[in-house]
Amino acid sequence: MLVAPCRHGTTALTEAVIRKINSTTLRNRAGNATFTLRLLSTSASTDQQPKPKQQPFTSSSTSSSSPPVASTHFGFRNVKTEEKENLVRGVFDSVAESYDVMNDVMSAGVHRLWKDYFVQSTRVEFLAKAVRRNSTNASDNDNEEELRILDVAGGTGDIAFRMIDAMQCEERSKSSGKDPVSVTVCDINTEMLRVGQRRARERYGSSLLDDTKALSFIEGNAQSLVKFDDNSFDLYTIAFGLRNVTDVDMALREALRVLKPGGRFMCLEFSHLPHPALQSMYDLYSFNLIPAMGQMVANDRDSYQYLVESIRKFSDQETLVRRMKDAGMQGAKYTNLTGGIVAIHEGWKPLE
Numbered sequence: 001m002l003v004a005p006c007r008h009g010t011t012a013l014t015e016a017v018i019r020k021i022n023s024t025t026l027r028n029r030a031g032n033a034t035f036t037l038r039l040l041s042t043s044a045s046t047d048q049q050p051k052p053k054q055q056p057f058t059s060s061s062t063s064s065s066s067p068p069v070a071s072t073h074f075g076f077r078n079v080k081t082e083e084k085e086n087l088v089r090g091v092f093d094s095v096a097e098s099y100d101v102m103n104d105v106m107s108a109g110v111h112r113l114w115k116d117y118f119v120q121s122t123r124v125e126f127l128a129k130a131v132r133r134n135s136t137n138a139s140d141n142d143n144e145e146e147l148r149i150l151d152v153a154g155g156t157g158d159i160a161f162r163m164i165d166a167m168q169c170e171e172r173s174k175s176s177g178k179d180p181v182s183v184t185v186c187d188i189n190t191e192m193l194r195v196g197q198r199r200a201r202e203r204y205g206s207s208l209l210d211d212t213k214a215l216s217f218i219e220g221n222a223q224s225l226v227k228f229d230d231n232s233f234d235l236y237t238i239a240f241g242l243r244n245v246t247d248v249d250m251a252l253r254e255a256l257r258v259l260k261p262g263g264r265f266m267c268l269e270f271s272h273l274p275h276p277a278l279q280s281m282y283d284l285y286s287f288n289l290i291p292a293m294g295q296m297v298a299n300d301r302d303s304y305q306y307l308v309e310s311i312r313k314f315s316d317q318e319t320l321v322r323r324m325k326d327a328g329m330q331g332a333k334y335t336n337l338t339g340g341i342v343a344i345h346e347g348w349k350p351l352e
């Protein structure tokens, strides 16, 4: 299976969100997902950071041996911390229009399977059913049950659309015009959001965005989600976004702030292959082919050079688990897909 899951990390915590909304009928169908093309199985990862070959990002990449004070990485370059956000913004401004095509080209379509599996793992389909059933049964005086999902770094909407489809929000909006379920896409980049909104209207028409408001797009920074209240979401997702954030630990703490107690954090991100030989083969592919494909398809080598460098600079599986725990998440664990090329990390906001 190309997306064969392999779980590691701590034992799963009681899945509080699911239980809270009548879990008896819910079961993890994600575990039964049938994907073909198994490439690799995985073994336990280590805290060791791989040592990639240094490659310049652009002809103007820094050559200084000592990084500046308060610096961070942008791909393999050391940059001032305050510069990174704009550099990342520049990358996604540049790739927004070609982003979806390039994802298919670079991964031979496999990113779709990763995203499908990720969304199945959230179990939103069952959560939505339970919430709608409870909200239909609730009397006018009861507090209406809601399922609120925040997809941070949601870009052009790939994760949100899968959730909307899994939860049948379009059908719901046509039949009742009202839905206790909502997905909010939040992204720092207006261009990515613009492409996402256009795709949403092409795909669903206007009802989801304008009538039921089951789907919305909001500009915001994962590090400081100022537009969202404390304790306001049941599920926080972030797919291929966390490694682009300047201060990852701040983003993890902010995820916890906006999650309701018992709410779930889920992250899909490129990660590290546990076997050095496989990592070398993967490096050969990614450092040589991906920037070249970026040049050919999108006329943009530099952005795709950043992409592969940012993957290599990002935390490995165990390190991210530790950072999640440090931020205060419970039950932090991960599941490798495709042998660790990507991993799903998840954790819970503790019940108060």
Ligand code: SAM
Residues within 6 Å of the ligand: 088, 092, 152, 153, 154, 155, 156, 157, 158, 159, 186, 187, 188, 189, 192, 220, 221, 222, 223, 238, 239, 240, 241, 244, 245, 246
């Ligand atoms: N989640 C989408 C997907 O899986 O197709 C998009 C992923 S794209 C590789 C990364 C996204 O992260 C971009 O849309 C970018 O604008 C966004 N991003 C980068 N830094 C961010 C930040 N600090 N806060 C919110 N979004 C950010």
